[in-house]
Amino acid sequence: MSKDSKIPNPTIQRLAIYSRPLEILLESGLPVMSSEKLAGLCGVNPAQVRKDLAYFGEFGIRGVGYDVRDLLQAIKGILATDREWALCIVGMGHLGSGLVQSENFKKRGYMVKAAFDSDAGKVGRKLACGLTIQSASGISQTVRKLGIEIGLITTPPHEAQRVAHLLQEGNVGAILNFTTIQIRTRKKCVIENADLSVKFENLVYHLEQLDKV
Amino acid sequence: MSKDSKIPNPTIQRLAIYSRPLEILLESGLPVMSSEKLAGLCGVNPAQVRKDLAYFGEFGIRGVGYDVRDLLQAIKGILATDREWALCIVGMGHLGSGLVQSENFKKRGYMVKAAFDSDAGKVGRKLACGLTIQSASGISQTVRKLGIEIGLITTPPHEAQRVAHLLQEGNVGAILNFTTIQIRTRKKCVIENADLSVKFENLVYHLEQLDKV
DNA sequence: AATGAATTGTGAAATAATGCACATGAGTGG
């Protein structure tokens, strides 16, 4: 349809990052902002900012900069964060429970509509947010019924692949995988990995390098 | 010292990813594994696997493959995950609390040695893991005293930069930042961002694209 | 209206990362 000249993935990531300072600066009433300032706040190159935005249109005014409100609006439109999304979490361990209750989600329009666990001991337990933990065996039906679009997997690794299939069975379109294994998809489905231990190992590697000098 | 021919960052990330299936396969007793199989499990190209490893030496045997145990050992050595690391968490909200208690850390040798919060109401509270929440004002001293090397920041965004400085003050060498803002460093310090909302927005963008077709 | 300063949008150069394809060495069977 559009000039779909393949947007680089890093660009999408950065758009999300750009929106953070913009939100803050909008609050504080700053009307206009340059690519240079924004780049400074986000730790990237100013040309990068401009090029990233240029993939989607012209949002700035030459000689002036970007209108903070408009730009934020535009980015939210691009990322599709200007509407609510229904999600569910599978795996009510410490991480899963922490995430469910985290205020950050609701604030950004991510609505946790269901929570699952395969442990019969946990099923039926009521969470602070009002949800009741359901059995993992009912994932497909429930997810379909509630029109859930995104699934978070915080189970132990060995359950992740099975859970992913159940989610897809229920027509979930995107999965955020917190486990250490890579999930394979049958249907068309967006998979994003958020394996924290990868982050850790990255950190530790670089820390070690630092010490070596 | 070594032929420090600048290792690509993606390579480090992937090494961590490679190690996951290796751990599992080691358990299950498989002695040898090819780059092709490993690549399949990790969703990457076999040549990529070989090239990634080649940055650090020759770990395989031509015509045969890689010894699972040796390779895993080698990767752990490279990533420096073959020893324990002392860390602390600042910000005992839902996410922070969930992380502290997560078993995955301890299992991988990350020892949570201290937990901080700036909310006086939370200070003094005892956590399930045995730690007592301490006041954020004591971060620098405590961190230095306990020899903590890595700091996790799970505070609200506006506290993150200040906390980062306190951590660096206490000689922390690496910070894992879960907040939405970018942290700037004074001293030499490894910063890794784990802003989950970026992951979400990525997901949502791609989901939207999918729907458009 | 003309000059100067600021800042965008973008082609082209530079840099980085990936993937191909093949020479090379290891094991196996005759």
Added chain:
DNA sequence: CCACTCATGTGCATTATTTCACAATTCATT
């Protein structure tokens, strides 16, 4: 000991991403 198969390690081509550098546009000032 030769031929054949398998799978690594790697030079090179390809693709992706970043950065530079500059023309174009806006605004302020005179």
